Amino acid sequence: LAKTTQPISMDSYEGQEVNITCSHNNIATNDYITWYQQFPSQGPRFIIQGYKTKVTNEVASLFIPADRKSSTLSLPRVSLSDTAVYYCLVGDEAGNNDMRFGAGTRLTVKP
Amino acid sequence: GAVVSQHPSWVICKSGTSVKIECRSLDFQATTMFWYRQFPKQSLMLMATSNEGSKATYEQGVEKDKFLINHASLTLSTLTVTSAHPEDSSFYICSARGVVRNEQYFGPGTRLTVT
Numbered sequence: 176l177a178k179t180t181q182p183i184s185m186d187s188y189e190g191q192e193v194n195i196t197c198s199h200n201n202i203a204t205n206d207y208i209t210w211y212q213q214f215p216s217q218g219p220r221f222i223i224q225g226y227k228t229k230v231t232n233e234v235a236s237l238f239i240p241a242d243r244k245s246s247t248l249s250l251p252r253v254s255l256s257d258t259a260v261y262y263c264l265v266g267d268e269a270g271n272n273d274m275r276f277g278a279g280t281r282l283t284v285k286p
Numbered sequence: 287g288a289v290v291s292q293h294p295s296w297v298i299c300k301s302g303t304s305v306k307i308e309c310r311s312l313d314f315q316a317t318t319m320f321w322y323r324q325f326p327k328q329s330l331m332l333m334a335t336s337n338e339g340s341k342a343t344y345e346q347g348v349e350k351d352k353f354l355i356n357h358a359s360l361t362l363s364t365l366t367v368t369s370a371h372p373e374d375s376s377f378y379i380c381s382a383r384g385v386v387r388n389e390q391y392f393g394p395g396t397r398l399t400v401t
Contacts, residue, residue: 209390218290218379218392219330262329264390274320274381274390276330 179263184281193250195280197263200244206265208239208246213260213279222261223248250282258284288314290382292393299370299400306366307396309380315360316382320390321353324377336363370400 180198187193199208207226211219223230225237225246236249250257262279289312299305309319317338322330334355336342342355354366363382367374381392 211390211392216377216395216397218292218381218395219390221391260329274335275332276322278329 179265179277181261181263181277181280183278184283186283186285187253188285189254190252193253193257193282193284195248195250195261195282196245197248198245199263199265202243202265206243208237208243209264209266210235210237210246210248211262211264213262219262253282253284255284255286258282288312288382288391290316290380290391290393292378292380292396294396295394296397297399299398301371301400302369304366304368305370305398306364307378307380307398309363309365309382309393311361311382311391314382314391316363317360318383319357319363320381320383321355321363321365322379322381324379324395330379333365367398370398372400374398375400 207224209224210222212222213219223232223235223237225239227239227243230237238247260279260281262276291310291312293308297305319336321333323333324330332345333348333353334342334344336355336357338357338360344350352368354368357363375398377395377397379392379395381390383390
C-alpha cells in the first residue's frame with residue numbers, strides 16, 4: 176500500500192499560486208491520486224483526482240509526472256479562505272485503496 | 287458532488303454511557319463506508335472499514351467491542367461508542383465510497399465530548 180509524504184506546512188499570500196507536492200514512491204500501477212481539503216471541525220472535501228499527466232477542474236490542477244512517484248496540487252490565486260489542511264491519498268479504481276491519511280499539509284494564506 | 291450526512295453533529299455524554307453516530311449517503315449507494323477519529327491538530331486516523339452486510343474490519347489497536355459498527359444498508363452505517371470515557375472525546379468522521387473510481391465522500395463529522 177502506497178504511503179504518502181507531504182510538507183507539514185506552507186505559507187502563502189493572497190493572490191499567489193500555491194503548489195503542494197506529495198511523494199508516493201511506492202504507487203502501484205492501478206493507483207489513482209486524490210487530494211482532499213479539510214477545514215477545522217469539518218470532514219475532508221474532495222478537490223481533485225488524477226492518474227497521470229495533468230488534470231484540471233474549477234478549483235485546482237493536478238500535475239503527475241511520467242514516473243507517477245509524486246504529484247503536485249496547484250491552487251491558482253489563493254485567498255484567505257483556502258487556509259486549510261490538504262491531504263493526498265493514493266488508491267486503485269477497484270477500491271483496494273489505502274484510506275489511511277498522512278499528516279497532510281497545513282496551508283496558511285496571509286493577507 | 288455526492289452528499290454524506292452524519293447525525294448528530296455534536297454530542298455530550300456522561301462517562302460510562304453509550305453513544306450512537308449515524309452516517310448516511312444521501313444520494314448514492316455506498317457499499318463501503320469508513321470511520322475515522324481525529325484529535326485536535328492531528329490527521330484523521332482510520333478506525334474501521336465497513337462493508338454493507340458484513341462485519342467491519344478494524345484497524346490495529348481499535349477495540350471492536352468498544353466501537354461497534356453496523357452497516358445494515360447501502361445508505362446507512364452506525365458507530366456506537368460503548369461505555370464512553372473522556373479519552374474517547376474526539377471528532378468522528380465517516381466516509382462513503384462512490385461509484386466513480388475510488389472517490390470518497392466524507393461526512394461533516396461528529397464532535398463527541400465525554401464528561
